[in-house]
Amino acid sequence: MANYRVEMDRAMCISCGNCIEACNDLWKFGDDGISSLIDSKMEGDIQIKELDDLGCSVDAAGKCPVICIHVYEVDIELA
């Protein structure tokens, strides 16, 4: 089960490239020139990806000048 969730609002992205420079395991520029969260699912303008470990995701989020990357810890006990 994934422990963390990353969300990125592509509508806010200004294509500065900071997230890709900080964390190219998770981000790359899309064909439209806007940064894209690799292997994520899209809900509206939001890209969502679940992670087993944080990797460099928090570093990337901290370097986004428009704060459109958010990282959440998922902690749901079902039984």
Ligand code: SF4
């Ligand atoms: S750091 Fe933020 S604004 Fe810059 S490319 Fe990445 S998502 Fe877009």
